[in-house]
Amino acid sequence: xxxxxxxxxxxxxxxxxxxxxxxxxxxxxxxxxxxxxxxxxxxxxxxxxxxxxxxxxxxxxxxxxxxxxxxxxxxxxxxxxxxxxxxxxxxxxxxxxxxxxxxxxxxxxxxxxxxxxxxxxxxxxxxxxxxxxxxxxxxxxxxxxxxxxxxxxxxxxxxxxxxxxxxxxxxxxxxxxxxxxxxxxxxxxxxxx
Numbered sequence: 001x002x003x004x005x006x007x008x009x010x011x012x013x014x015x016x017x018x019x020x021x022x023x024x025x026x027x028x029x030x031x032x033x034x035x036x037x038x039x040x041x042x043x044x045x046x047x048x049x050x051x052x053x054x055x056x057x058x059x060x061x062x063x064x065x066x067x068x069x070x071x072x073x074x075x076x077x078x079x080x081x082x083x084x085x086x087x088x089x090x091x092x093x094x095x096x097x098x099x100x101x102x103x104x105x106x107x108x109x110x111x112x113x114x115x116x117x118x119x120x121x122x123x124x125x126x127x128x129x130x131x132x133x134x135x136x137x138x139x140x141x142x143x144x145x146x147x148x149x150x151x152x153x154x155x156x157x158x159x160x161x162x163x164x165x166x167x168x169x170x171x172x173x174x175x176x177x178x179x180x181x182x183x184x185x186x187x188x189x190x191x192x193x
Contacts, residue, residue: 022165025141026111032102032144033095037159040066044159047100048093048147062147063090074148074156091157092147105144109137118174123185126174130167138167 008016028035038046045067065071073088099105114137117129130138141163142149154160175182 020165020169021162022169023159023162024166025106025109025137025163026114028102029106029110030103032106032141033100037162038067041068043067045069045091045093047095048090050094061090062092062094064093069158074153089156093149093157094146096144096146099144102144105140108135108140113137114170118170118177120174122187123182124187126171130170137170 023035023037025032025035028037032038033047035043037043040046045064048062049065050062063071069091072091074091075088095102096105117126117137120126120129128136130136133139142154142160145157145159148154148157149160149163175185
């Protein structure tokens with residue numbers, strides 16, 4: 001029988017939240033490229049292979065050729081920034097060539113940095129910090145991974161969902177620091193208007 005969230009006890013809610021999988025990048029912030037999630041096995045595969053150009057992956061190839069999603073063909077591709085079309089291509093990753101091990105990017109997603117963001121007093125500040133184009137954790141990780149993760153085709157890479165779940169989890173943690181004030185705080189600027 002389905003139960004409404006409002007009818008669940010605090011313990012049941014916590015158990016439900018803990019059952020949802022996420023990528024806690026703070027544990028990998030020293031060197032993102034060596035995250036267990038990016039291992040060949042049992043992980044989701046590492047950096048894309050620049051020589052692998054299965055069905056013209058994004059960035060001219062860089063198909064993931066190891067791990068559980070090796071040589072996986074995704075169903076969505078993009079033509080340009082204005083439209084997405086059905087078209088098969090490989091799942092693509094191209095770790096930032098300026099930061100191949102993820103040390104610089106990882107420095108922006110440490111436990112200390114995340115704690116500072118969670119300590120921000122209102123949703124507008126929290127949201128701005130999470131979504132900042134150069135330092136925001138919600139943006140830094142996809143921009144470092146590049147390939148599908150940094151494009152409209154991000155859902156082609158399963159890591160995208162683990163990344164988004166972490167972003168959502170951090171919002172939940174932020175809300176529950178001061179539940180009475182933050183649970184309904186949706187202030188701030190509108191985006192993409």
